[in-house]
Amino acid sequence: MKSPVSRRNHRRFSDLACGIVGAVAASLTLVVLGCIVWDLLRLGLPHLSWLFLTGEVADGGRSGGIGPVLVSTVMIVVIALAVAIPPGVGCALWLSEFVRPGTVPARAITGGVDLLASVPSIVFGLFGMAFFAQVLGLGFSILSGGLTLACMILPLLVRTTLTALQSLPVDLRPSAAALGLTQTTTIRKILLPAALPGILVGVTIGVARSLSETAALIFTSGYATRWPDSPGDSGRALSVHIYDLAMNIPNGAAAASASALVLLLMILVINSFASFLAERWLRRYHS
């Protein structure tokens, strides 16, 4: 049998070892992020300029800028959000406020939403090409790409909005009813504003996923690098541009890195803005 002293030492050592393993694992994730950012900065930063951000694509992307690509990207994301947010929030409201959990319709819808969320984006791309581009005749266009992305981020918006609504205090509903408020007023003036930070998080993740999506867009919004005139035009998204520069264009690595840096910055800005808004909202309305 071990002496009490050696047992105590053994325990101290195992606590220390656990701490060290945890610290190493935690710093590893930072190292990965650091490597990516360092690589992008090293290759991309010399290429980055105002002209790069606003200029037209030239020489397959090796020179010139990414102006039209940025415009197309923003148009695609705006269409995706505008199309996906109303049904996403509506579906979550229906699930949270109008059907009893565990009933057949509720389970059918949540099951469908979860299944949709697990569909690989390349499948969305193929569906978008077949349905929006060909059946609806929208062709390779920003609209086709935006609609395809809308389908892809819809389950995400439903899930995050549903979680936000379900995490509100349950007694908000009876207390609103006891004041003679209709369900419409309760949803519009109490539940939705209170759930807004959660919904905003969902929208932010949706934007980030849309910005970084390649597979769903290659077959739908197309490759065109000219300035888009309308949502009916074909337009190349930033992630598609990076993919093309990295895979198909010899000596495109520098421009690809610079574009990736821009993408990373955009996501960073959007994330910070959303968390700033959510925090402000939380501070104002919740304790």
Added chain:
Amino acid sequence: MTSVSSCSSNTSCTCGGLSLSDVSVHYGNFAAIREVSLTIPDCQITALVGPSGCGKSSLLHAMNRLTDLIPGCRVEGSVRDGVGRELTDPSLDVMSLRRRIGMVFQKPNPFPHSIRRNFEIPLREHGVSRSDLPDLMEKSLRDVGLWEEVSSRLDESAMKLSGGQQQRLCIARALALDPEVILFDEPCSALDPLASAVVEEHIAALRGRVTVVIVTHNLAQARRLADHVGVFWMRAGAGTIVEEGPAEVVFASPSDADARYYLSGVRG
């Protein structure tokens, strides 16, 4: 909306009582309360006491039809207001009923918005004009002694208030709608003793102005507050009222054996 009707004495008050006869509440096949009859006198404080699980809250919820919100809940019997209208009538406008019969819950539940917005939402819903809002809000907050404490921060979140302040805000919010009856479902049980005493004081101050029905586990509180008392007990697997009458009579000489033991502290 009419102006707040305040009564100076019980005799001149017309806020309206309630009369319940043979009220049963079922959740699916389970009977929570069976055949309860009770008279809730006009403008007085009626306390419902008894052990947990006897259906006191269920009865309270049946009075302003919050039972409608619970899936599988069925209410039988008759609930009539002061002028004899049947409140269980399915065709009744439930929203205006709940404006007339307000409720304050066990846990304070202000909306997670500003203090002002907590009044604005229900008052606007019931047709109060924007210009009347500030006065009504101030008056209701003064009625619960909260005006001095919050008048400088009406646009701050109601969630920043202490538990007792939140509960008084909920009472003020219910009062702002000028109800005839306010139902209190154990309004002090989630509060510390000091906050509880303040809330209780303001409930007592409602006597003569609105009809109050309060469910409480605190017998001492019931003794302090009540003009009229109903004692709940289990009979044949469901809650029912075994003793009802003026507080002084019920507390001094209850006729039912269970009620006698419960009120004297021997049981329950």
